[in-house]
Amino acid sequence: MSARQRGFSLIELLIVVAIILVVAAIAIPNLLRSRMAANEASAVASLRTVNTSQVVYQTSYGVGFAAALTNLSDGGTPANCISPTVPVAASACLIDNSLASGTKSGYTFTYAAVAVGGLNATYTLSADPVASGASGQRHFFTDQTNVIRANVSAPASATDPAI
Numbered sequence: 788m789s790a791r792q793r794g795f796s797l798i799e800l801l802i803v804v805a806i807i808l809v810v811a812a813i814a815i816p817n818l819l820r821s822r823m824a825a826n827e828a829s830a831v832a833s834l835r836t837v838n839t840s841q842v843v844y845q846t847s848y849g850v851g852f853a854a855a856l857t858n859l860s861d862g863g864t865p866a867n868c869i870s871p872t873v874p875v876a877a878s879a880c881l882i883d884n885s886l887a888s889g890t891k892s893g894y895t896f897t898y899a900a901v902a903v904g905g906l907n908a909t910y911t912l913s914a915d916p917v918a919s920g921a922s923g924q925r926h927f928f929t930d931q932t933n934v935i936r937a938n939v940s941a942p943a944s945a946t947d948p949a950i
Contacts, residue, residue, distance in 0.1 A: 819921075823893075823921075823922065823923050823924060825892070826892045826893035826894060826916070826922050826923045827923050827924065827925055829891065829892035829893075829894070830891075830892065830893075830894040830914040830923065830927055831914075831927060831935060831950065833886050833891055833892075833894070833896065833914065834912060834914060834927055834929045834935050835935070836882055836886065837856070837859065837882060837886070837896075837898075837912055837929070838929055838933040838935075840853075840859045840879070840881035840882050841853065841859070841910065841931070842933075843879075843881055844858070844859060844876075844879050844881060847879070848875075848876040848879070850876055850906060850907070851900075851902075851906030851907035851908055852900055852907040852908070852909070852910045852931065853876075853879070853900065853907065853910070854900050854902075854907055855898060855900070856882070856886065856887045856888075856889065856896065856898045857878075857887050858876065858877055858878070858879060859879050859881045859882045859887060860878070860879075860880065860881070860882050860883065860884050860886070860887035861878050861880055861884060861887075862877045862878030863878075864878065865884070867880065868880035890917070892922075893916060893917050893918070893921075893922025893923055894914045894915065894916055894917065894922065894923060894927075895914070895915050895916075895917055896912060896913070896914050897912070897913045897914075897915070898910065898911070898912050899911050899912075908931075909930060909931045910930060910931055911928070911929075911930045911945075912928070912929050912930070913926065913927065913928045913929075913942055913943060914926070914927040914928075915927075915942055924939060925937045925938065925939050925943075926938045926939075926941065926942045926943040927943050927950075928942070928943035928944055928945065928947060930945060934949050935949065935950050936948060936949050936950065937949075937950045
Protein backbone atom coordinates (compact mmCIF):
# COMPACT_ATOMS: atom_id res chain seq x y z
CA MET A 788 0.00 0.00 0.00
CA SER A 789 1.82 3.07 -1.17
CA ALA A 790 0.27 6.33 -0.22
CA ARG A 791 1.49 9.17 -2.34
CA GLN A 792 1.14 12.59 -0.76
CA ARG A 793 -0.56 15.27 -2.77
CA GLY A 794 -0.07 19.00 -2.48
CA PHE A 795 2.41 21.72 -3.31
CA SER A 796 6.06 21.67 -2.46
CA LEU A 797 7.68 24.49 -0.54
CA ILE A 798 9.53 25.64 -3.67
CA GLU A 799 6.28 25.90 -5.65
CA LEU A 800 4.66 27.97 -2.88
CA LEU A 801 7.66 30.30 -2.68
CA ILE A 802 7.56 30.85 -6.45
CA VAL A 803 3.86 31.76 -6.31
CA VAL A 804 4.44 34.18 -3.42
CA ALA A 805 7.34 35.79 -5.33
CA ILE A 806 5.12 36.28 -8.39
CA ILE A 807 2.40 37.88 -6.26
CA LEU A 808 4.95 40.26 -4.71
CA VAL A 809 6.25 41.28 -8.15
CA VAL A 810 2.71 42.01 -9.36
CA ALA A 811 1.97 44.01 -6.19
CA ALA A 812 5.19 46.00 -6.58
CA ILE A 813 4.07 47.00 -10.07
CA ALA A 814 0.41 47.70 -9.21
CA ILE A 815 0.70 49.71 -5.97
CA PRO A 816 2.58 52.74 -7.41
CA ASN A 817 0.03 52.91 -10.25
CA LEU A 818 -2.77 52.84 -7.69
CA LEU A 819 -1.18 55.70 -5.74
CA ARG A 820 -0.72 57.78 -8.91
CA SER A 821 -4.35 57.15 -9.83
CA ARG A 822 -5.47 58.27 -6.38
CA MET A 823 -3.43 61.49 -6.63
CA ALA A 824 -4.90 62.18 -10.08
CA ALA A 825 -8.40 61.66 -8.69
CA ASN A 826 -7.68 64.03 -5.77
CA GLU A 827 -6.39 66.67 -8.20
CA ALA A 828 -9.48 66.30 -10.40
CA SER A 829 -11.68 66.66 -7.32
CA ALA A 830 -9.81 69.82 -6.26
CA VAL A 831 -10.27 71.39 -9.69
CA ALA A 832 -13.96 70.46 -9.70
CA SER A 833 -14.33 71.97 -6.23
CA LEU A 834 -12.72 75.22 -7.40
CA ARG A 835 -15.13 75.33 -10.35
CA THR A 836 -18.04 74.72 -7.98
CA VAL A 837 -16.97 77.60 -5.74
CA ASN A 838 -16.52 79.91 -8.75
CA THR A 839 -20.03 79.10 -9.99
CA SER A 840 -21.45 79.42 -6.48
CA GLN A 841 -19.84 82.83 -6.09
CA VAL A 842 -21.54 84.09 -9.27
CA VAL A 843 -24.90 82.79 -8.03
CA TYR A 844 -24.28 84.26 -4.56
CA GLN A 845 -23.30 87.66 -5.93
CA THR A 846 -26.34 87.92 -8.20
CA SER A 847 -28.79 86.49 -5.66
CA TYR A 848 -27.88 88.52 -2.59
CA GLY A 849 -26.32 91.71 -4.01
CA VAL A 850 -23.67 91.88 -1.27
CA GLY A 851 -20.66 91.01 -3.39
CA PHE A 852 -18.88 87.73 -2.94
CA ALA A 853 -19.27 85.53 0.15
CA ALA A 854 -17.25 86.53 3.21
CA ALA A 855 -16.33 82.89 3.94
CA LEU A 856 -16.80 79.45 2.42
CA THR A 857 -19.30 78.63 5.16
CA ASN A 858 -21.58 81.38 3.79
CA LEU A 859 -21.83 79.39 0.56
CA SER A 860 -22.89 76.24 2.47
CA ASP A 861 -25.34 75.86 5.33
CA GLY A 862 -23.55 78.33 7.61
CA GLY A 863 -22.65 75.54 10.04
CA THR A 864 -26.25 74.50 10.67
CA PRO A 865 -27.55 71.71 8.39
CA ALA A 866 -31.16 72.67 9.16
CA ASN A 867 -30.59 75.93 7.24
CA CYS A 868 -30.73 73.98 3.96
CA ILE A 869 -33.82 71.90 4.70
CA SER A 870 -37.18 72.98 3.33
CA PRO A 871 -39.12 75.13 4.22
CA THR A 872 -36.10 77.21 5.35
CA VAL A 873 -35.15 79.74 2.68
CA PRO A 874 -31.42 80.22 2.00
CA VAL A 875 -29.98 83.58 3.06
CA ALA A 876 -26.62 85.33 2.57
CA ALA A 877 -25.16 83.71 5.73
CA SER A 878 -26.18 80.21 4.60
CA ALA A 879 -26.74 80.14 0.84
CA CYS A 880 -26.78 76.31 0.50
CA LEU A 881 -24.71 76.38 -2.70
CA ILE A 882 -21.82 74.04 -1.76
CA ASP A 883 -21.50 70.96 0.46
CA ASN A 884 -20.21 71.02 4.03
CA SER A 885 -17.03 69.07 3.31
CA LEU A 886 -15.85 71.74 0.88
CA ALA A 887 -16.96 74.56 3.19
CA SER A 888 -14.95 72.99 6.04
CA GLY A 889 -11.77 73.63 4.06
CA THR A 890 -10.58 70.05 3.52
CA LYS A 891 -11.79 67.68 0.83
CA SER A 892 -10.24 64.73 -1.05
CA GLY A 893 -6.69 65.24 0.18
CA TYR A 894 -6.66 69.00 -0.43
CA THR A 895 -6.88 71.97 1.91
CA PHE A 896 -8.84 74.97 0.63
CA THR A 897 -7.92 78.47 1.81
CA TYR A 898 -10.43 81.24 1.09
CA ALA A 899 -10.09 85.00 1.53
CA ALA A 900 -12.53 87.77 0.58
CA VAL A 901 -11.49 91.40 0.21
CA ALA A 902 -14.07 94.04 1.12
CA VAL A 903 -14.17 97.32 -0.77
CA GLY A 904 -16.82 99.89 0.09
CA GLY A 905 -18.83 97.49 2.25
CA LEU A 906 -19.01 94.77 -0.41
CA ASN A 907 -16.72 91.80 -0.87
CA ALA A 908 -15.37 92.90 -4.25
CA THR A 909 -12.80 90.15 -4.75
CA TYR A 910 -11.87 86.75 -3.40
CA THR A 911 -9.04 84.26 -3.66
CA LEU A 912 -9.21 80.52 -3.19
CA SER A 913 -6.25 78.17 -3.14
CA ALA A 914 -6.19 74.39 -2.99
CA ASP A 915 -3.03 72.76 -1.68
CA PRO A 916 -2.38 69.03 -1.13
CA VAL A 917 -2.54 67.94 2.50
CA ALA A 918 0.61 65.88 1.89
CA SER A 919 2.45 67.03 -1.22
CA GLY A 920 3.49 64.02 -3.28
CA ALA A 921 1.06 61.72 -1.44
CA SER A 922 -2.41 63.26 -1.71
CA GLY A 923 -1.59 65.41 -4.75
CA GLN A 924 1.22 66.96 -6.75
CA ARG A 925 -0.17 70.27 -8.02
CA HIS A 926 -1.30 73.37 -6.14
CA PHE A 927 -4.29 75.31 -7.50
CA PHE A 928 -5.52 78.90 -7.32
CA THR A 929 -8.58 80.82 -8.48
CA ASP A 930 -10.15 84.19 -7.87
CA GLN A 931 -13.06 86.33 -9.06
CA THR A 932 -11.80 86.01 -12.66
CA ASN A 933 -12.92 82.33 -12.53
CA VAL A 934 -9.61 81.21 -14.06
CA ILE A 935 -8.06 78.17 -12.35
CA ARG A 936 -4.27 78.22 -12.20
CA ALA A 937 -1.78 75.53 -11.20
CA ASN A 938 1.77 75.26 -9.90
CA VAL A 939 3.69 72.02 -9.34
CA SER A 940 6.43 73.20 -7.01
CA ALA A 941 4.82 75.87 -4.79
CA PRO A 942 1.42 77.24 -3.79
CA ALA A 943 -0.24 78.63 -6.89
CA SER A 944 -0.96 82.33 -7.39
CA ALA A 945 -2.56 84.68 -9.90
CA THR A 946 0.65 84.73 -11.94
CA ASP A 947 0.79 80.98 -12.60
CA PRO A 948 -0.41 79.47 -15.89
CA ALA A 949 -4.07 78.56 -16.31
CA ILE A 950 -5.07 74.93 -16.63
